Amino acid sequence: MDFVSGLGGLLILALDIWxxxxxxxxxxxxxxxxxWIxxxxxxxxxxFIIWLVAGPKGA
Incomplete structure (x- = not known):
């Protein structure tokens, strides 16, 4: 169970950095x-979800 939640946390961290x-x-x-940041x-x-829907688009 800890491995799955740790993996989920890493996924959210990677998406937030992106x-x-x-x-x-x-x-x-x-x-x-x-x-935004x-x-x-x-x-x-x-x-992240709000940014994905309504955030500024890349250059």
Missing amino acids: AIVSVLQSGVPALNKVL LLILVLPLIG
Whole structure:
């Protein structure tokens, strides 16, 4: 059971890193980038899902 939850945590971490890199490469203003990154960091799963649906697209 611990292995599965650890694997899930690693998957969420990898997806969050991918989302943060995509936000940094997008063409949105710096304040918007900071807000998106804070959302992803504070709410890892929910923030990623919100970013996936409504976030800035890559360059």
